[in-house]
Amino acid sequence: MLFNESLNDIERDIKNCKRCPLYKERTNPVPGEGGFKKKIMFIGEAPGKNEDLQGRPFVGKAGELLDRLMSEIGLSRDDVYITNVIKCRPPNNREPNDSEIIACRTYLIRQINALKPKIIVCLGRISSRVIAQMFNIQFTSISRDHGKVFKSPIRPIKVFFTYHPAAALYNRVTLRDLEEDFKILKKIIEETEGSQ
Numbered sequence: 001m002l003f004n005e006s007l008n009d010i011e012r013d014i015k016n017c018k019r020c021p022l023y024k025e026r027t028n029p030v031p032g033e034g035g036f037k038k039k040i041m042f043i044g045e046a047p048g049k050n051e052d053l054q055g056r057p058f059v060g061k062a063g064e065l066l067d068r069l070m071s072e073i074g075l076s077r078d079d080v081y082i083t084n085v086i087k088c089r090p091p092n093n094r095e096p097n098d099s100e101i102i103a104c105r106t107y108l109i110r111q112i113n114a115l116k117p118k119i120i121v122c123l124g125r126i127s128s129r130v131i132a133q134m135f136n137i138q139f140t141s142i143s144r145d146h147g148k149v150f151k152s153p154i155r156p157i158k159v160f161f162t163y164h165p166a167a168a169l170y171n172r173v174t175l176r177d178l179e180e181d182f183k184i185l186k187k188i189i190e191e192t193e194g195s196q
């Protein structure tokens with residue numbers, strides 16, 4: 001395991017990566033980006049079409065919704081680091097499979113070790129499952145555990161589960177849940193900042 005390496009080192013390795021077959025069809029890998037002023041990471045599932053074209057995370061319609069939700073609780077992209085579990089787009093936006101998740105997980109672990117976030121916000125089921133497993137947290141399902149914060153027993157990190165913004169684009173009930181979750185997240189951020 002590499003510690004104290006820079007995000008640039010990790011980004012360079014992602015750009016050269018051929019650890020799983022997804023490198024063959026990508027236009028650009030999407031390592032992640034953000035200013036990280038608040039020591040918060042947002043982690044989604046995988047790049048979609050727009051992200052693949054631009055090499056940036058959450059730049060399509062789901063990204064617009066994420067920007068709005070963040071702005072409503074006083075966050076900007078300079079405050080948080082945004083990435084995905086998988087750094088290259090799966091064809092036709094299919095779900096990443098287990099072998100791709102295992103192959104790509106090494107970069108997420110390295111990013112977390114480099115950034116040392118205080119709060120990780122998991123966007124969607126795949127991200128929630130991967131992060132829960134990484135930090136020894138009991139995760140059952142997104143419908144049951146969204147809007148809740150869990151403390152990792154192995155690292156000083158709070159993990160918050162919520163829906164992926166893409167799931168809320170055409171579903172008003174999920175959108176309402178997501179908006180409520182972000183209000184809870186605001187309180188968790190304030191509590192975390194207050195305890196520093």
Ligand code: SF4
Binds near residue numbers: 022
């Ligand atoms: S998805 Fe991850 S593991 Fe697969 S080629 Fe891209 S960077 Fe490498």
